[in-house]
Amino acid sequence: MTIKEQLQHKINNKTKPLGSLGLLEKLALQIGEVQNTLSPKIEKPAHLVFAADHGLADEGISPYPKDVTWQMVMNFCGGGAAINVFCNQNDISLKVYDVGVDYDFPAELPIEKAKVAYGSRNMRIEPAMTPEECSAAMKVGADAVRKEAENGSNTIACGEMGIGNTSASSLLMHRFIGGTIEECTGPGAGLNNSQVEHKINVLKEVAGKYNPQTPEEILATFGGIEIAAMVGAYLEAKKQNMLILIDGFISTAAVITAIQMDASVKNNCIFCHSSDEKGHKIMLEYLGVKPLLHLGMRLGEGTGAAVAMPLVKSAVNFLNQMSSMEDAGVSNKE
Ligand SMILES: Cc1cc2ncn([C@H]3O[C@H](COP(=O)(O)O)[C@@H](O)[C@H]3O)c2cc1C
Ligand SMILES: O=C(O)c1cccnc1
Numbered sequence: 001m002t003i004k005e006q007l008q009h010k011i012n013n014k015t016k017p018l019g020s021l022g023l024l025e026k027l028a029l030q031i032g033e034v035q036n037t038l039s040p041k042i043e044k045p046a047h048l049v050f051a052a053d054h055g056l057a058d059e060g061i062s063p064y065p066k067d068v069t070w071q072m073v074m075n076f077c078g079g080g081a082a083i084n085v086f087c088n089q090n091d092i093s094l095k096v097y098d099v100g101v102d103y104d105f106p107a108e109l110p111i112e113k114a115k116v117a118y119g120s121r122n123m124r125i126e127p128a129m130t131p132e133e134c135s136a137a138m139k140v141g142a143d144a145v146r147k148e149a150e151n152g153s154n155t156i157a158c159g160e161m162g163i164g165n166t167s168a169s170s171l172l173m174h175r176f177i178g179g180t181i182e183e184c185t186g187p188g189a190g191l192n193n194s195q196v197e198h199k200i201n202v203l204k205e206v207a208g209k210y211n212p213q214t215p216e217e218i219l220a221t222f223g224g225i226e227i228a229a230m231v232g233a234y235l236e237a238k239k240q241n242m243l244i245l246i247d248g249f250i251s252t253a254a255v256i257t258a259i260q261m262d263a264s265v266k267n268n269c270i271f272c273h274s275s276d277e278k279g280h281k282i283m284l285e286y287l288g289v290k291p292l293l294h295l296g297m298r299l300g301e302g303t304g305a306a307v308a309m310p311l312v313k314s315a316v317n318f319l320n321q322m323s324s325m326e327d328a329g330v331s332n333k334e
Contacts, residue, residue, distance in 0.1 A: 007032040007319075014322040015330050023292060027270065027315035034243060034268050035154070040316050042243070044153040045092045045309060047302055048144050048233060049076060049083060052100030052137075052225035053119030054164030055128065056206070061167045061199045063190045066119075070103035072161045077109050082299060083159055086306035092157070093148075099140050100162075100225030114140040120168075120224050123206045127221040128168065129228065134220035138232030145233045149240040155312075156237045157245035157272075158254070159302020160226045163189075166277060169253035170203055171222035173279055176215075176256050177286045181207055186249075186278030215260035223257070230254035231261070238265040245305035245312070248275030248298065252283045259287075270312060273297060273304035 001009070007029050012018055019025065031040045051073050057066045075081045076096045079088075087094040097112040098105060102119040105111055116136045120128040129137070145156055166188035173184040181204045187196055212221040219228055231254050237244045238258075246255055246269050258265045266287065273293035274280060284291055292308050325332050 003036055003038075004029065004033055006038055010038055010319065010324075013324045013326070014318065015325055015328050016322070018333065021318060023290065024311065024315045024318065027292070027312065028319040030270070031243060031312070031316060032319065034241065039320055042155050042313060042316055044148070044151065045155040045157070046148040046153045047083065047087050047092045047094045047157045047159060047306060048148070049094065049096045049159040049161060049301060050099045050141065050226035050229040050233075051096060051161040052229075053102040054162055054168060054224050055120050055122035056124065056167055056202070057164035058122050059124055059202050060195075061202055062163045062188055063195065064163055066102065066163050069161055069163045070101050070105070073098065073101060073105065073111065074109070076161070077111060081301060082303050083301040083306060086303055090306060090309040092306055092309060095144070097140060097144060097229065099137055099229045112144065116140065116225050123222065124202065127210065128223055129220045129225065131216070131220050133225065134216065134223065134228045137225045137228035138235070141229035141232030141234075142236035144229070145236040145240065145242070149242060153242065155243040155245065156233070157247065157302050157305035158230045158233050158251060159247060159305070160230060160250050160300055162224055162226045165224050165227060165250050165300075167199065167203060168222060168224040168227055169250045170279060171207060172218065172227070172253045172257055173283060174203075174207055175218050175222060176260060177283065179279070179282055183282060184279045188277070215257060219257050227254050227257070231258045234258040234265055235262055238262060238268050242268065243312070244269045245308060246271050247302045247304040248273060248300060249277035249280045249283070250300050251302065251305070252280060252287075256283060256287070270308070272308035275304065
């Protein structure tokens, strides 16, 4: 029997009606397959938040000012952001990487200092990153994940902070999935209808201005420094055979980009929730995946991944701890 067949047999013989743990059964099967064991474990789950600014923010495509990026990084350091709360609650370690914030942080702050540039460029004028900046950002992500793996982690999630990054994500989605800019563009952190119309016009202009071909060129042209770091992180996490918990619209744009570079990344991904940001459902359909949670969340920071951690643990725990029909003396279906 293959490991998949053995896992399915183990799941089917637990003391429950066949299939009655629904998506948790699929999750247990996936985790067991990734770890190639009938007794998988979640070890030292780690959450990495990558922060960077976006030159395109100068074009009024976000409802919030660019300064919110560095201000939220300070808030992460103070423990006051949503991602701090959910990571604390679920015993997930949290690190914040300054990979491209347009601000000089005080040296003593507990930030991982890995600044590639003071923000991406305004893509209405020039590509978001040079190829060198893009690969440097990807390396930051990869190195960050390798460090966690060396420390014994086998489960990773990424989050981001970057005012304007839903715009970059919409452009990546448009380019990789092929939907119209209208289908790929939503309110982000809370634009009203006429502001979304302006965002769509800006993104249409940017999308028509360049014609990059390879996934790396597309990422450098339309991405963001923190998104490139996430792409590098996901690629490395697959190399380390870690479980990869995926958040919402921005994380999914990053993982779709990573999948263009290494299709096998998808096998290790757990799609944690369906974001309310327009376009996320289309992304999930494109990937052919069912997310665990539908909470109407649209925050980012990796929060959807952090709140799904108890479900991931439930999947692993029922597989490891539930009795089998035989052991508990429970009669099976006739
Ligand atoms: C206070 C605040 C905290 C956040 N935490 C995450 N985001 C989210 O909103 C931003 C993307 O939305 P847009 O593309 O519309 O700028 C990203 O930083 C994302 O992580 C936040 C946004 C704000 C305002
Ligand atoms: O789903 C997300 O990642 C998201 C949605 C809106 C704003 N920021 C992030």
